[in-house]
Amino acid sequence: MTNLTRYGAPAEGQSAGTLHVVFKVAQSEYLLPSETVLQMESFSGATPVPGAPSYVIGIVQIRGRVVPVVDLRLRFGAGVGETVLDNRIVVGQYGDRVVGLLVDSAREVVKVTAAQLKPPPPILNHQASGFVKAVVQVGSRVMMLVDFARVIGEEPLHGVD
Amino acid sequence: MAEVLIVDDSKVMRDMVTSCLRPNSALTVTHASSGLEAIERLSLTRFDAVVLDLNMPDIGGIEVLEFVRSQDKLRALPIIIVTTRGDEASRAKALGAGATSYMTKPFTPEAILNEVSALVASQAAGA
C-alpha cells in the first residue's frame, strides 16, 4: 500500500511543471495529474456488482469507503489483464465522485510542464474515444495523459440522465 | 356536546385522560399544556369542565384556580384537580381555592370518566 503525498500546483512564475502519476496498462504508459489522485492501493480482488458496465470490475473498501473500480485494461480495450502483484488501484477524484482505476503497475511520479503536452493526433483521438487528453514526451518516453472524467463515464448528456 | 379542557404539561398524561373520556361520546376534549395556556383558552372559549393538574411549571394549579375563580363568568365552572397520593396539603389548599372535586393518581379510567360525566351533566341540568 503506497500513499502518494499530494502536491499542490507550483507557485506562479515557476515553470518547473506539475507532478503526475505514471501507470502502465498493457505496455503503454499513462499519466494522471497528482492532484486528481487521492491514493494508490494494492489490489486484492473486488466484489463484482451485477448490472454494472462490463469494464467495472466491482467495488472495494478503502479506508472504510466503498469505491467502484474500473478495470482500465478492459476500458482501454486491451483485453482481460492478468492479476499480478504489481497491480494497483489508482484512486482518483472527480467532483464528488471517487473512483478507482485498476492498472498493471504504477510506480512513478514525473514532473510535466505545459510545453511537454501535445494534443493527440486525430487518428489516435478517435480510437481512444476521448480517453486521452494529450500526448507527453518525457525524454525518450511517449506517455499519454488520461481524461479521468471520461474514463469514469462522465459523458455529455444525450437523452436521459 | 360538552367541551372539556384537559390541563397538564405531560403529553402522556393528557393522552391518557383523553382516552379515559372517549367512551362518553358527548364529550369533546381540548388540551392545554400549561396553566397560562389554560387561562388563555378559558378567557376566550366556553368550556363545560376542566381537568387540572396541580403540578405545572410557570404557574401552579392553585394560582390558576385562584385566578379563574376571581372571574365572574368562570366562578361556577366545574374544575377537577388531579393530585398524587400523599399530596394532602395541596389538595386541601386547592379545595379551599375553589376546586369542585379532586382525583388522586392513580385513578381508574372509569373513575375519571364518571366524575367528568357527572359534573357536566349536573352543570347542564343546573344551567
Next chain:
Amino acid sequence: MTPRVDLKEFLSAYVAEVDEQLQAANAKLLEVEASSHAGHANPRSVRDLFRALHTVKGLSAMVGVEPAVAIAHRMETVLRVADTAGGPVALSSVDTLLQAIREIELRVREVSQGKEPSPAPRAILDALDKLDLSSPLSTRGPATALDLDPAVASKLAPFELDLLSAGVRNGRRALRADFSPSPAKAERGFSINTVRERVGSVAEIVKVVPVAVPPTDEAPGALSFAILLLTSASDEEIANAVGIAPESLQVVMPATPTLESATPPPVVAAGDDDLEPLSHRRNIVRVEVSRLDDAMEHLSTLIVTRSRLSRAIAELTSTGANTRALAEIMRDNARQLRDLRAAILRVRMVPVSEVLERIPLLLRGLRRESGKQVRLELDAGNAELDKGVAERLFPAIVHLVRNAVDHAIEAPADRTRAGKPAEGTLRIQCFAQSNTRLELTVSDDGSGVDRASVARRVGRDLATDAALLDALCRAGLSTRDQATTTSGRGMGMDIVKRIVVDQLGGELAMKTAAGVGTTFTLRVPLTISIVDAFTIERHKQRFVVPVSMVEEIFEIEPAAVRFGPSRGMAEGSRAGIVERRGEAVPLVDLAWSLRLAGVGVAPRQAILVRRGGEPTAFGLDRVIGQQEAVVRPLIDPLVQAPGIAGATDLGDGKPTLVLDLVALGGTLAARDGERAA
C-alpha cells in the same frame, strides 16, 4: 359495550416521556451540585428537579410502576423541603439523589422490556428518608425596590425577586410586557405559548402573571398576561416578540438599587440565551425509527420504478422519438427523489448535544474513581447526526473519555509540578464538516500518548502520529499491563477504530504531544441506514438480504421443482416452479439472476419475496445467519444497478452486496429470453 380503556397501552409513551424527565432530572441535579460547590443557591434548578420527579411519580402511578412511585415519592418529599427552604443543597446529598434516579431508570428499563419492575431497594428508600438537604448557608438578600403593581408583585416568590435583582446587578434590564390574548391575535400567530417562546429566545422570563382587565376589543377575554423578564436585548426586539408597541414596555426595577445594606449572596441567574426548560420541546413529534425505515423502503420502490421508466424512455429514444421533454421531466423527478430521501433522512437526525448529554454524569463517576480533577467543555453547537450513527458512535466516545481520564490526564499533584493547572480539561467539540460528514474531536491537556512504551510493545519505531494510532488500534494492546477499573477490559482502541472506520465508513485520526495533550478526531457520515438482514451464500459468495423483504425461507426439494418448456436455455438459467401453500411460485437461481461467476451445485434453499402481490423465490446454497447491517448506498453511477441496495461490511474488510430481491424480481421479466452467459 365499549371496550375497557387500558392505560397499559401508554407504556411506550410513558417510557419515552419518563426517560426525558429523568435525563432532565440528572442534568438539573448536576447544576444544583455545581451551584452548591460555588456557594450559591439554585432555586430554579431545585424547583425543576422537584417538578420532574413529581411528574415521574404521577405518570408511574397511572401506568402502575409501583417501585418508581415509591422512590420518586421520597425524592419529592425531600426536594419539597429544599424548595421551600430555598438555600443551596448539601453536597453530601447529591450522590444519594443520583443513585435514586438511577434506580428509577432501571425499573423503567425493565418495564420497557416487558418485564415486571423489580421492587425498590430498601437501602435507597431508607437513605432518602434520612436525607437532609439543608445547608448552613443563608439565602435571603435585602428587600429590593420593585416598581410594580402590588397585585402582580405579590405573586412573585422570594427567589424570583432575587433573580430580578441579580439580573439587574449583572447589567440586564428588568421589564414588564403585557400581552392580551384574542382570537384575532391567535390567528396572526400570537398566543401565550408562541409569545413566551419568542420572548424566551431574546430574554429570560422570570414570571408570567395573569391579570384581570376590563374587556375591550384589544382584550376580549378580560385577560392580560404580565410578562416579567430580564434582558440585554432592545425594546424593539422584546416588543416585536410580544406583538405590542415598544412604548408600552415598563421597567420594573431601576438600574441602581436604592438599598444595599449587606452584599446579598449570589443567586444563579440564567443567561439570555437560556430558553425556558420545556419550550423548545413543543414543536417536537416523537417518531418510531421503524416508521422511518418503512418510509425509506417506499422511497426505494419509487427509485426502482424510476429506473424502469428511465430504461423505457431510453428505448423510446433509440427508436428515434423526440424525448427531450421527457428527459427534462426525468431530471426534475431525480431531483425530487433526492430531496425526498434527504428529507426522510433528516427526520432521523438527533442533535449531537443530546447524544453527549450523558457525558457529564459519566465524567462525574470517573473523577471519583480516579481521583483526578477534570473539567468538561462540550461544544456541539447545532450539529445533528443520524440516530443510528449516534447510537453506534456513543460507546466509542465513552471509551475515549475514559481513556483520557484514566491514562492521559495526570493526577493533580503531578500536573501542578509540571506547571499545569491542577484541573485538567477535556474538550469535546463537534461541527458539520460538509453536508455529508460530521467532525467530532475529543481532546485533553494531559500527558500525551506514551509513544516509547507503545513502540516497545509493537517492536517498531513509531515516528508519526498516524503510525502510533495504527499501533494503538491493534487488538489486544493496552499501554498499562493491568486493566484499570475505569477503562476495563474489552473496549480497546481497536474497537473504536472498528466502529468509526469499518462500521460507519468514517475516519479516525490522532495528534499527540508529550506533556501537552492528545486530540482524537472522528469523522463520520451524517446518515447511514441500518437494517436487520440475513447473510446468505451462493457459489461461495456471500450476500446480505434485509429481513423485512423476506416472506419465507424454505428447503428446495429437487423432485418438487417443475420445469416447463424452455427454448434451449442452459441449465442454470431456467426458471422452475414450486408449490408453496397452494401458490405456484417461480424459482430462479440467484446465481443466474446475479450473473455469478463459477459453477456450483443446484441450490438447496430459497428465499421467497413478493412484489406487488406476485411471489418469486431465489435459490441459494444456504442462509448463514442474521445480523444488523449498516447499508452504505452505492452512490456512484457506475455501480447503481437494480437489485443492489448497497454494500455493507460483514467484518472482513471487503464490501458485501446488500440485495434488494424485490427489485431483482422485477428485472427478471426484462431478461426474459436471455441465454446464460
